[in-house]
Amino acid sequence: MNKLIVSIIVLLLILLALGLGYRFFNDDLNKIEEIKEDIPVIEEIIEPTIEPEPTVEPEKTINTDMFYDLDSILILVNKKHDLPSDYEPSDLVKPNVKSNKSGLSLRQEAALAIEEMFNKALEDDITLVLGSSYRSYSYQSKLYNNYVAKDGEEKANKYSAKPGQSEHQTGLAADISDASGANYLKQSFKDTPEGIWLKDNAHNFGFILRYPEGKEEITGYMFEPWHFRYVGIEEATKIYNSNLTFEEYYNILD
Ligand SMILES: [Zn+2]
Structure with missing residues (x-):
């Protein structure tokens, strides 16, 4: 009978050990679950899509002061x-x-430019006359x-500027004649x-045809193929x- 009792006790001990083991194992599982819950949820990081910069025509970065500064060309x-x-x-x-005619003057920069222009024209057998x-x-x-x-x-008002509204007062404008003078101040x-040489070459010396044909509404003046305005070669x-x-x-325009 002793053997039977010992066997039962051993069996009970085994069952007890299994039971305890299960409990510990379960506790460990619970701990793992708890740890899992403590891990902060890392949201999926969405890389922002980099859109290319829209193509915009660059604004002209001209300082408009220069159009209203009396000393500006x-x-x-x-x-x-x-x-x-x-x-x-x-x-x-x-x-x-x-x-x-005598006594004609221009601002220094424009005077030097017109000398160069008239000299270059002469090389091309074109005689220009300042009027x-x-x-x-x-x-x-x-x-x-x-x-x-x-x-x-x-x-x-269509062909003459009122006083104060003439570009000639700036010292930067020139009326230019043909050699004979037959077409001076005429269309x-x-x-x-x-006239053709000036139209094609004046910009190379810093002069623009200021009152072009077909632009009367904008300039306020009729076409003046003889009137050139100095603004510098680049402009x-x-x-x-x-x-x-x-x-x-x-x-x-305003
Ligand atoms: Zn003029």
Whole structure:
């Protein structure tokens, strides 16, 4: 009987051991579950899609002050933008070029440029003649009043600037004649060798044809194939290549 009792005790011990083992095992499982719950949920990291920058035409980064600064070679003068009656450029000089009257002057930079232009034209057998350059406010007043007396105000306004509204007061504008003078201040100048040469070459010396054909509504003036405005070679070349007027190119229409 002793053997039977020992066997039962051993069996009970085995069962007890199995039971305890199961319990410990279960506790471990619970602990693992708890640990799992403590692990922060790492959300899926979505890499942001990098969109390419949209292509935008760069804004012209021109400082518009230069159109309203009296000393700037890009000064804007037209029927909406007047010069003060007492404005006279401080650096007027007489260019050493052929002219049809004495005492003509331009701002220094424009004077040097027109000398170079006239000399280069001569190399191409083109003789240019300077007809008008700087005009004071008071001289423009006399001219304008004479034109009004002769043709009436409406007609005069189409071809003559009111005092303060003439580019000639800037010392940066030149009216240029053919050698004979037969086409001076006439639309026929555009078909002369001189007019054609100027149209094609003036920008290389910093001058633009300021009042082009077909742009009367924008410039406020009729086509003047003889009137050239100095703006510097770089700007003149850009304006020439754009086929736009000064006002259109810089978007300064108001
Ligand atoms: Zn002119």
